[in-house]
Amino acid sequence: MKKIYILGSASKFGMERSYKSALEKLGFEVEIIDFSNMVNAFIPVKFLQRLGLYIDISPAIVKTNHSVAKKAFLEKPYAIIVFTHVKLYPGTIEYFKTFCKNVSFYWPDSIVNMSNNIFSNLKHYTKVYAHSKENVDIFAKNGVKAQWLPFAGDTLLSESFDAYSKKSAEYDFSFIGAYRPERYDAINELLKNFPQSKFLLVGLGWKKLSFHNRNNLTILDKMVDINEFLDYTSKSKIALNAIDHLNYPSSNLRFFEIALSGIPQIATFVPEFEEQFQEAKHVYYFKNLNELVEKAKAILSNYDEALKCGLEFRKSVDSDHNYISRAQSLVNDFI
The missing domain is CATH 3.40.50.2000 (Glycogen Phosphorylase B;)
Structure with missing residues (x-):
């Protein structure tokens, strides 16, 4: 079974879980790698760990890039899909591509929230996707070819919900x-x-x-x-x-x-x-x-x-x- 990494968040509120379920339905083995949690684990002071989502500590980010790169080298995933605000280095993306030809990036957020690091990394991915057509056009104006991949409804994670039965509105x-x-x-x-x-x-x-x-x-x-x-x-x-x-x-x-x-x-x-x-x-x-x-x-x-x-x-x-x-x-x- 071909393995796919999703680099992003393992939160139950994130889109990554939706794509994991869907890709598994299509016959892939999928692992979500929670990049922020990995960064957090390399921060030695507990107080700073609690702030890990809001601050950048370069040594921790360097170690996380190394750790993910080593894991990918050993396991050779069929594809890697990076979501949103993952702080990968350009060199890490290029390293992935030496043994994995499918290294994609998905931006499901407002373009206003895209940092310089994320924006400058777009050119290194084999495929770039955006939830908005407007973002696709913006990326194109900056020399990055992207594809439209809109949001959707998660029929798998919500399969127990029956939308067609009669509801009693309170x-x-x-x-x-x-x-x-x-x-x-x-x-x-x-x-x-x-x-x-x-x-x-x-x-x-x-x-x-x-x-x-x-x-x-x-x-x-x-x-x-x-x-x-x-x-x-x-x-x-x-x-x-x-x-x-x-x-x-x-x-x-x-x-x-x-x-x-x-x-x-x-x-x-x-x-x-x-x-x-x-x-x-x-x-x-x-x-x-x-x-x-x-x-x-x-x-x-x-x-x-x-x-x-x-x-x-x-x-x-x-x-x-x-x-x-x-x-x-x-x-x-x-x-």
């Missing part, structure tokens, strides 16, 4: 995720315009904020994995997705996670998916807060049609926009 609106200003503004606008509706917020950073109306607002201060996300989302009639402006013109991962639930989604307008996921057929888009309120009113007044829309989005995930399909694209490039 809430009218839900948002699952941490506090950000654009999310707060959208939620407050809905609270102001739907004073009788029930709201569910699940995520960090909401508890101490003031809201227009707390009477019908339930806040759960916690992070959730994909299955908890779906359980909470399916308790509501409408799932809100106020997308961070830094993601523009692409979507966030939540766009597809909500789609898994089969619940009608109101999302910030996503130009890159406007034709693929159409207004009132798969999703409801808003470009400003007035539109958000109008779309919410329209959904609640004709909920049976809106539910068909949510389920149509789910069907598109089942048929194509899932990580098995995305992983197959990677594998096709390896061959």
Whole structure:
């Protein structure tokens, strides 16, 4: 069985787990190498270990590059896929390529968050992927050929969830995720315009904020994995997705996670998916807060049609926009 390394994070909240499951489904042996944890292990002072995700300690990063390089030399993986903020040296990437012809990089984040180290490393990879078409164009302008590999819904890690069974909604609106200003503004606008509706917020950073109306607002201060996300989302009639402006013109991962639930989604307008996921057929888009309120009113007044829309989005995930399909694209490039 051919082995693939995924260099990134082993967190249960990371995309790496989704790709691991999908590649295993396609017949590969897959190992996630948590680069930050390896760096942390080489930091001698425990207090600094706790800060390991936020600081750079060069000797620890050097040792981690050496350690990963030695492991790869001994095991000779068929492919190596590097995710996001892994602090590899250019020389390490080139060393990988001496015995592994498939050394790829995937950037599933805003281009604003890409450091100079990561950006300058792009030219060393055999393949570069980005979740946004815009990022593909930006890389091309800087001499790096890249391919579009959008986010998707994880039908494997969420296979126990049944999107097609009838749900009993406890809430009218839900948002699952941490506090950000654009999310707060959208939620407050809905609270102001739907004073009788029930709201569910699940995520960090909401508890101490003031809201227009707390009477019908339930806040759960916690992070959730994909299955908890779906359980909470399916308790509501409408799932809100106020997308961070830094993601523009692409979507966030939540766009597809909500789609898994089969619940009608109101999302910030996503130009890159406007034709693929159409207004009132798969999703409801808003470009400003007035539109958000109008779309919410329209959904609640004709909920049976809106539910068909949510389920149509789910069907598109089942048929194509899932990580098995995305992983197959990677594998096709390896061959």
